[in-house]
Amino acid sequence: MSSKTDNGYELLKLEDTDLTLENPAHDIRGREVYSNTGEKIGEVEDLYVDDQETKVRFLDVSAGGFLGIGEKHFLVPVGVVSDVEEGRITVDHSRQKILDSPPLDTNAVPGPKQQYEVNTHYRDLPFSPFGA
Secondary structure: OOOEEOOEEOEEEHHHOOOOOOOHHHOOOOOEEEOOOOOEEEEEEEEEEEOOOOOEEEEEEEEOOEOOEOOEEEEEEHHHEEEEEOOEEEEOOOHHHHHOOOEOOOOOOOOHHHHHHHHHHHOOOOOOOOOO
16 A cells, blocks of 8 residues: 555654664664765754655755754655765755755644655655646
């Protein structure tokens, strides 16, 4: 059964669930995020999984700020991750592309419209619920 609806995935923040990853080595929370040119972007704060298939669909990447002040969060599709190494991941986009993406409100789970906007921004479109 697919968790992808006409309006996107029903997402859950991994930290808000009792779910665990099959392989703890696949937990990339806390790892630094780098661009395809080697620029540091930020850090993976959390993972968003789809409710039905329990697969990670998006990363919550924090960037900027000092001691959490001024820090911004961005929703990044797992499809743009190009490399995962111990302690860091690389995304297949520039630092500026990530910083120009729609900001993430960490107090709410991303709904269908935000998922679509983010996927459109990265051109990683698994669905097109708004007729685009």
